[in-house]
Amino acid sequence: MIHTQILIIGQGLAGSLLAWELWKHGVDFRVMDPGLPDTASKAAAGMFHPLVARKIRQTDRFDLLFPALKNTYLELETQLENKFLFETPTARLILPQTMPEWKKAMQNELKDHILQIIPAGGFPGLNPGKAVVLTTNSGFVEVPGLVYALSRWFRGKGLLIEQKLNYSKISLHAGSVRVGDKLSTECIVFCEGPGALNNPWFKEYGISANKGEVLEILAPELEEQYILRDEVFILPLDQGRFRVGANYSQQSLDNEPTKQGLQELKEKLNRMLKVTYDVVDHWAGVRPVSKDRIPILGFHPLHPQLAIFNGLGSRGVIQAPYWASQMRKLLTEDSFVLPKEVLVDRFFNTL
Numbered sequence: 001m002i003h004t005q006i007l008i009i010g011q012g013l014a015g016s017l018l019a020w021e022l023w024k025h026g027v028d029f030r031v032m033d034p035g036l037p038d039t040a041s042k043a044a045a046g047m048f049h050p051l052v053a054r055k056i057r058q059t060d061r062f063d064l065l066f067p068a069l070k071n072t073y074l075e076l077e078t079q080l081e082n083k084f085l086f087e088t089p090t091a092r093l094i095l096p097q098t099m100p101e102w103k104k105a106m107q108n109e110l111k112d113h114i115l116q117i118i119p120a121g122g123f124p125g126l127n128p129g130k131a132v133v134l135t136t137n138s139g140f141v142e143v144p145g146l147v148y149a150l151s152r153w154f155r156g157k158g159l160l161i162e163q164k165l166n167y168s169k170i171s172l173h174a175g176s177v178r179v180g181d182k183l184s185t186e187c188i189v190f191c192e193g194p195g196a197l198n199n200p201w202f203k204e205y206g207i208s209a210n211k212g213e214v215l216e217i218l219a220p221e222l223e224e225q226y227i228l229r230d231e232v233f234i235l236p237l238d239q240g241r242f243r244v245g246a247n248y249s250q251q252s253l254d255n256e257p258t259k260q261g262l263q264e265l266k267e268k269l270n271r272m273l274k275v276t277y278d279v280v281d282h283w284a285g286v287r288p289v290s291k292d293r294i295p296i297l298g299f300h301p302l303h304p305q306l307a308i309f310n311g312l313g314s315r316g317v318i319q320a321p322y323w324a325s326q327m328r329k330l331l332t333e334d335s336f337v338l339p340k341e342v343l344v345d346r347f348f349n350t351l
């Protein structure tokens with residue numbers, strides 16, 4: 001019988017970063033994951049940005065999320081001897097009539113993020129008609145590469161159990177949980193992403209999902225210095241390649257790229273770009289979202305041996321590092337309290 005203090009179910013971005021936090025703090029744990037390719041983290045485009053989409057406003061808790069993002073991905077680069085974090089400024093397209101509002105924000109609440117505001121027609125490669133706000137503190141993370149690299153690293157340390165959890169094998173006891181007859185733990189933390197929709201203890205707790213599709217394009221005439229962001233984002237990779245994403249759909253929550261998805265992304269791209277491009281790749285994935293678009297953390301209100309870390313939504317890259325560190329504290333520090341807005345209990349009260 002293997003006994004471990006904490007068993008993490010799922011090694012996507014949520015489970016990976018929680019495991020990393022536990023490892024750094026010397027906590028005994030295992031991660032269980034079947035290693036399948038069709039997960040949100042393995043489909044993610046990886047972009048992060050300091051501002052809320054379509055709003056002249058900073059992301060909530062940015063001052064906590066951003067330092068955690070930088071520290072965590074840089075630590076992992078050092079530990080895994082690989083590059084995952086790419087800091088790239090963003091050229092955000094705006095309606096020219098909103099320029100005065102942006103200029104005001106540039107002098108006040110967004111002064112740490114906005115570098116410059118460029119009137120319509122002044123930015124290369126774009127259709128005329130929109131002005132551009134250049135922002136800093138943005139970029140992208142190679143999420144699939146990071147998750148695969150961590151998977152190899154956990155395997156090398158004997159911390160990865162490469163199988164899918166069969167929920168019917170779980171039996172709850174006072175202060176412990178057994179999984180079949182070979183594994184026991186003090187606490188299970190469920191990080192199954194959209195897989196939580198099958199979780200008998202948490203499926204009613206605010207978890208939802210939506211599908212996203214991403215393209216890779218070749219656009220040799222397009223500037224590689226900035227992420228472009230309007231109806232879609234266009235991330236510069238290298239040698240004229242760009243990643244374009246992502247759309248949102250509630251239909252057929254599977255990993256199949258669709259003709260409609262391709263058409264929608266191309267129409268949005270065509271409205272942005274005046275340079276030509278070729279689509280060279282197209283894929284899809286399913287995001288784990290919460291019903292109020294805020295991550296879901298905490299212990300099950302009736303079974304304190306079970307916990308959840310999920311609902312990272314479309315902004316997992318910036319949310320996961322900070323909330324993984326908070327989840328680690330919740331699991332290992334007696335007096336630690338999470339903010340009410342993220343607690344899973346908020347959905348319990350509505351059942």
Ligand SMILES: Cc1cc2nc3c(=O)[nH]c(=O)nc-3n(C[C@H](O)[C@H](O)[C@H](O)COP(=O)(O)OP(=O)(O)OC[C@H]3O[C@@H](n4cnc5c(N)ncnc54)[C@H](O)[C@@H]3O)c2cc1C
Nearest residue numbers: 010012013014040041045046047165193195212285316317
């Ligand atoms: C197309 C697309 C584009 C995206 N682009 C961005 C972006 O640009 N920027 C950004 O910040 N975010 C983006 N995201 C969102 C981001 O990918 C997610 O927020 C994040 O990856 C979620 O991680 P997760 O670990 O919660 O879920 P997942 O990555 O799905 O991981 C869950 C893991 O749990 C495992 N699992 C499930 N059930 C079981 C079980 N019973 N037993 C054992 N293991 C189990 C799965 O195999 C999986 O490995 C995108 C998502 C998609 C789909």
